[in-house]
């Protein structure tokens with residue numbers, strides 16, 4: 089088990105999990121149940137929901153995939169999945185081509201460097 093992503097909230101954690109599963113990477117969300125119940129406890133990496141992969145051998149692929157997700161990109165097969173605005177971090181439904189909050193365009197997959 090390796091932690092590959094720390095999410096800001098459970099919704100994001102589960103979205104990353106579904107992204108990874110599209111790629112055939114089995115994963116698990118941890119800590120989501122604690123979210124919002126820790127009154128007065130500072131938010132740290134330990135209290136935020138996180139995504140873990142089950143197979144350590146898939147770590148490199150998982151990290152690569154998540155880094156694209158964080159740039160608001162995705163492989164063509166992920167275009168039907170939710171995406172994340174590179175500017176404000178808002179999570180967008182797949183049908184939107186730009187951010188409804190700040191207007192930033194979705195980054196096309198071919199811009200991956």
Ligand SMILES: [Zn+2]
Nearest residue numbers: 173176187190
């Ligand atoms: Zn935005």
